[in-house]
Amino acid sequence: xGLQAYLILAAVVFGIGLFGVVTRRNTIGILLGIELMLNAxxxxxxxxxxxxxxxVGMVFTVFAICIxxxxxxxxxxxxxxxxxxxxxxMADHLDLLKG
Amino acid sequence: MDSGLLTLVALLAPVAAFLVLxxxxxxxxxxxxxxxxxxxxxxxxxxxxxxxxxxYDGAITRMVWDWLPSEGRPLATIGVLADETSTVMLVLxxxxxxxxxxxxxxxxxxxxxQGLGRYYTYQSLFAFSMMGLVLAPNLLxxxxxxxxxxxxxxxxIGYWYQKPEAARAAVKAFWTTKAGDVGLxxxxxxxxxxxxxxxxxxxxxxxxxxxxxxxxxxxxTFCIYLGAMGKSAQFPLHVWLPDAMEGPTPVSALIHAATMxxxxxxxxxxTSWLFALTPDVLLIIAWIGAFTALLAAVLACVQDDIKRVLxxxxxxxxxxxxxxxxxxxxxxxxxxxxxxxxFKALLFLGAGAVIHAVGSNDLSRMGGxxxxxxxxxxxxxxxxxxxxxxxxxAGFLSKEEILGSVWAGGLVGPFxxxxxxxxxxAFYMFRVVFLAFxxxxxxxxxxxxxxxxxxxxxDPPMPMLLPLWxxxxxxxxxxxxxxxxxxxxxxxxxxxxxxxxxxxxxxAAVGVAIAGITLAWLTYQRRTINAASLASMFGxxxxxxxxxxxxxxxxxxxxxxxxxxxxxLVGWVDRYIVDGVLNVVSVWTVTTGDEMRTIQTGRAQDYVxxxxxxxxxxxxxxxxxLT
Numbered sequence: 001x002g003l004q005a006y007l008i009l010a011a012v013v014f015g016i017g018l019f020g021v022v023t024r025r026n027t028i029g030i031l032l033g034i035e036l037m038l039n040a041x042x043x044x045x046x047x048x049x050x051x052x053x054x055x056v057g058m059v060f061t062v063f064a065i066c067i068x069x070x071x072x073x074x075x076x077x078x079x080x081x082x083x084x085x086x087x088x089x090m091a092d093h094l095d096l097l098k099g
Numbered sequence: 100m101d102s103g104l105l106t107l108v109a110l111l112a113p114v115a116a117f118l119v120l121x122x123x124x125x126x127x128x129x130x131x132x133x134x135x136x137x138x139x140x141x142x143x144x145x146x147x148x149x150x151x152x153x154x155y156d157g158a159i160t161r162m163v164w165d166w167l168p169s170e171g172r173p174l175a176t177i178g179v180l181a182d183e184t185s186t187v188m189l190v191l192x193x194x195x196x197x198x199x200x201x202x203x204x205x206x207x208x209x210x211x212x213q214g215l216g217r218y219y220t221y222q223s224l225f226a227f228s229m230m231g232l233v234l235a236p237n238l239l240x241x242x243x244x245x246x247x248x249x250x251x252x253x254x255x256i257g258y259w260y261q262k263p264e265a266a267r268a269a270v271k272a273f274w275t276t277k278a279g280d281v282g283l284x285x286x287x288x289x290x291x292x293x294x295x296x297x298x299x300x301x302x303x304x305x306x307x308x309x310x311x312x313x314x315x316x317x318x319x320t321f322c323i324y325l326g327a328m329g330k331s332a333q334f335p336l337h338v339w340l341p342d343a344m345e346g347p348t349p350v351s352a353l354i355h356a357a358t359m360x361x362x363x364x365x366x367x368x369x370t371s372w373l374f375a376l377t378p379d380v381l382l383i384i385a386w387i388g389a390f391t392a393l394l395a396a397v398l399a400c401v402q403d404d405i406k407r408v409l410x411x412x413x414x415x416x417x418x419x420x421x422x423x424x425x426x427x428x429x430x431x432x433x434x435x436x437x438x439x440x441x442f443k444a445l446l447f448l449g450a451g452a453v454i455h456a457v458g459s460n461d462l463s464r465m466g467g468x469x470x471x472x473x474x475x476x477x478x479x480x481x482x483x484x485x486x487x488x489x490x491x492x493a494g495f496l497s498k499e500e501i502l503g504s505v506w507a508g509g510l511v512g513p514f515x516x517x518x519x520x521x522x523x524x525a526f527y528m529f530r531v532v533f534l535a536f537x538x539x540x541x542x543x544x545x546x547x548x549x550x551x552x553x554x555x556x557x558d559p560p561m562p563m564l565l566p567l568w569x570x571x572x573x574x575x576x577x578x579x580x581x582x583x584x585x586x587x588x589x590x591x592x593x594x595x596x597x598x599x600x601x602x603x604x605x606x607a608a609v610g611v612a613i614a615g616i617t618l619a620w621l622t623y624q625r626r627t628i629n630a631a632s633l634a635s636m637f638g639x640x641x642x643x644x645x646x647x648x649x650x651x652x653x654x655x656x657x658x659x660x661x662x663x664x665x666x667x668l669v670g671w672v673d674r675y676i677v678d679g680v681l682n683v684v685s686v687w688t689v690t691t692g693d694e695m696r697t698i699q700t701g702r703a704q705d706y707v708x709x710x711x712x713x714x715x716x717x718x719x720x721x722x723x724x725l726t
Contacts, residue, residue, distance in 0.1 A: 022708045030704070091704050098701025 006047035014040035027089040031075045038068045102181040103160030105151035109144045109193060110179060110230045116140030117223035120216065127220055130212025134204055137219035141197040141226060148193035152186040163236050175297050180236035184433065188233045188365060191440045192358050196226040198566035199353040202448055205562040206349055206455060218258060225251035229358050237297040238287045248359045249276050255354060256346040268342035275339035279329020286322030293319065299369065306372045317377045323370065324384055331363030331417045334391040338651050340414055344406040348451030351406060356413050356447050357440035364420045364436050371429035385425025389513035392418030394648065396523035401644045404460045405450050408531050412486065413443055415520060422517060423501040426508030435497035438577060442485040442494055445570035449479035452559040452567065453535060462534045469536040471556045474564060476536045478571040483532050485574045487525040487612045493577040499608050506604065518611055525615025533623035
């Protein structure tokens with residue numbers, strides 16, 4: 001399998017993640033979508049690293065995974081706080097920014 | 100000390116008094132102590148001025164400091180310039196200022212202390228400003244002081260600001276002179292553009308050395324003359340001076356007779372070398388001067404208010420001075436300025452004493468005062484004789500000097516006008532003398548009132564009487580000294596042409612004056628000529644004169660109509676153009692905003708969606724445009 005197959009996979013995963021972020025009503029679902037998008041990026045990094053023979057991409061991936069974990073923890077904490085304050089985690093109820 | 104330093108002392112003494120009075124409020128509110136302080140300043144100033152004048156040794160002294168730094172050399176300087184003209188003028192200003200301040204102490208004794216303190220604060224400021232004007236080494240400092248004296252004039256005319264007429268007169272004086280001042284400022288700036296300097300000495304060197312381009316110089320000199328026209332009350336800007344009589348009488352004596360109103364004449368004398376280059380403007384000055392003199396003299400004949408007679412007389416005499424300057428002999432005008440300053444201040448202060456005693460300005464309520472106020476009568480008559488131009492009095496010499504110079508300048512028209520004015524001057528002044536000091540006291544409407552006033556009608560107290568006598572003796576002394584010993588008061592500046600008066604001039608001038616006196620005597624003393632029939636002989640003129648020749652009305656109408664038309668135009672522009680544009684823009688903003696806000700849903704997901712679509716579009720665009 002060539003580089004292209006990995007890139008297509010990453011694009012598909014990114015698209016699914018974006019679709020989830022845009023359409024899910026539940027905040028947890030949105031977070032899951034974000035995770036998917038990040039992982040698509042990770043796939044890209046690893047694939048490029050593998051096919052170009054440089055280890056830099058691998059190192060970046062390790063960093064990216066760490067950051068993803070932290071981001072997920074932060075995101076879940078925000079969701080919990082949000083629920084405590086607003087008694088809901090439905091994204092379309094959270095429209096305080098409405099003009 | 101040399102003259103420059105002394106003039107500086109004379110200049111700084113009143114401003115020190117002013118600053119102390121202005122800053123130390125308790126001293127000012129105390130009234131009389133403040134007044135003594137101000138008089139102290141005036142005394143120092145007078146002493147220094149006299150010392151500077153007597154010690155002047157013919158060398159022009161300049162003490163200047165740089166101001167307004169610029170590339171190369173400073174744009175302007177400030178300081179003092181002591182020469183023949185400025186030192187003698189300085190003495191006049193300091194002398195009259197000092198005497199008036201002493202006189203006011205008694206004249207305004209009924210004023211509340213705060214008012215008195217305010218009065219003396221303004222007086223000190225005025226003395227400083229006027230001296231700064233006189234000593235100015237450049238046109239810029241002169242202009243600043245010129246405006247300062249205008250301000251003091253405004254403040255002092257409106258001293259009794261509770262009186263609506265006084266407040267109105269103050270504003271009128273301010274605006275009318277300001278109309279001329281705009282011209283002066285434009286003239287000074289244009290002259291600077293032409294010559295590159297404000298300095299009088301440098302300008303003079305350029306003018307006499309034929310270094311100034313003559314093209315456009317006429318406009319400059321005319322603009323400068325406009326300033327002089329406003330300050331020195333020349334037709335048609337003379338309308339403010341009679342109204343300025345609403346101020347206290349000592350103020351009229353100082354500002355509106357002896358010093359400030361003569362600033363215009365002084366300015367033209369100071370820059371006579373410049374005006375000599377533009378004979379056409381000089382001709383205008385001479386004609387307007389002579390016409391003003393006649394107009395004001397006619398107006399003076401019909402006034403019943405003693406101060407207004409003197410005010411119109413001042414306008415008339417200023418016209419005299421201007422005519423001499425217009426004829427090219429500014430020294431004659433300046434000489435008349437000095438003598439006029441003495442005797443007109445005397446006349447005003449004398450009138451003040453009369454008003455103080457009678458309690459009214461109205462000539463018809465006076466009469467027979469010579470018996471009750473003999474000393475006032477004597478000094479007033481000395482002043483009147485001087486103004487009428489009777490030999491041995493100061494006014495005679497200067498008046499004849501002016502008539503001679505106008506004749507020598509070849510201006511027959513103005514000369515004839517001025518001869519007529521000489522006749523009218525003698526007539527209206529002696530009309531005042533006969534009506535106020537001789538004849539019988541009027542049978543007053545209310546007997547009690549008359550008795551009440553009669554008790555007050557005596558010579559004024561010493562602080563008022565002393566200035567009167569000093570001015571009277573000086574008027575006499577200058578006349579006698581100049582007649583028998585020689586012209587020691589004002590030396591001709593170098594290069595000024597001397598003129599020889601024709602032999603018939605002196606008898607003619609004196610004859611005309613005596614004719615005027617005789618007519619006044621026959622009319623108002625002997626009653627040989629009925630005043631009413633004399634008046635009806637000049638029916639239309641008298642009617643017009645009583646209406647001030649409708650000049651004031653014309654100004655008011657034109658200004659009122661002009662202002663209204665202009666303001667309605669401005670109002671229309673403001674309402675429909677300025678406001679219109681603004682309203683349209685704001686309505687647009689509101690409606691577009693209303694429509695645009697609907698895309699702001701407040702849901703983060705919509706924004707992410709927008710972001711993704713935007714990014715996609717960017718990618719597509721990049722793909723299409725980069726390949």
